[in-house]
Amino acid sequence: AAGVIQSPRHLIKEKRETATLKCYPIPRHDTVYWYQQGPGQDPQFLISFYEKMQSDKGSIPDRFSAQQFSDYHSELNMSSLELGDSALYFCASSRGRPTRGQYFGPGTRLTVT
Amino acid sequence: KNEVEQSPQNLTAQEGEFITINCSYSVGISALHWLQQHPGGGIVSLFMLSSGKKKHGRLIATINIQEKHSSLHITASHPRDSAVYICAAGGGSQGNLIFGKGTKLSVKP
Numbered sequence: 298a299a300g301v302i303q304s305p306r307h308l309i310k311e312k313r314e315t316a317t318l319k320c321y322p323i324p325r326h327d328t329v330y331w332y333q334q335g336p337g338q339d340p341q342f343l344i345s346f347y348e349k350m351q352s353d354k355g356s357i358p359d360r361f362s363a364q365q366f367s368d369y370h371s372e373l374n375m376s377s378l379e380l381g382d383s384a385l386y387f388c389a390s391s392r393g394r395p396t397r398g399q400y401f402g403p404g405t406r407l408t409v410t
Numbered sequence: 411k412n413e414v415e416q417s418p419q420n421l422t423a424q425e426g427e428f429i430t431i432n433c434s435y436s437v438g439i440s441a442l443h444w445l446q447q448h449p450g451g452g453i454v455s456l457f458m459l460s461s462g463k464k465k466h467g468r469l470i471a472t473i474n475i476q477e478k479h480s481s482l483h484i485t486a487s488h489p490r491d492s493a494v495y496i497c498a499a500g501g502g503s504q505g506n507l508i509f510g511k512g513t514k515l516s517v518k519p
């Protein structure tokens with residue numbers, strides 16, 4: 298069965314650069330969630346989209362933006378990167394509202410140097 | 411008080427032992443997830459449950475909605491089970507999950 302796909306799997310950027318992370322949900326899933334897990338930290342919810350509209354917002358910095366496209370894939374854009382942005386970013390997808398559960402992608406490990 | 415609490419935080423077991431990890435939550439949920447994460451690795455979903463009990467191989471997950479409590483059991487534990495196990499609760503109308511702090515399991519041969 299198809300799973301959630303994230304790209305790239307690993308990314309190294311320098312401070313003040315920009316990064317774009319992509320998440321491809323399971324086919325027919327209409328909701329995408331983004332989470333950030335810093336080193337040794339619990340995952341934290343960043344933002345979610347349902348039917349291409351932002352549905353909820355968590356602890357996402359103003360330097361970050363995200364959107365969901367017509368094919369339901371989502372991109373997380375990160376600008377003016379800081380060392381503290383180094384983390385595992387993973388997305389999850391689900392179908393319908395309220396969701397009955399989320400399926401997780403493998404994550405993108407971002408390292409900011 | 412965290413909305414999702416796990417216990418224990420750390421757990422060391424001998425190979426073959428029966429292991430239980432507990433999760434209590436205070437939020438309303440439509441689903442509770444048990445996740446596994448190996449060091450430096452991504453998150454793997456083990457179970458997603460909203461009621462009753464689920465079994466997959468040596469893993470069993472149960473949930474008591476009235477008591478807002480879930481348990482993950484590992485039978486005949488093996489060193490390859492060593493990982494961090496995370497309970498995540500949520501769903502509701504928005505769907506975003508709230509994660510527990512994880513239980514670090516180490517199974518010794």
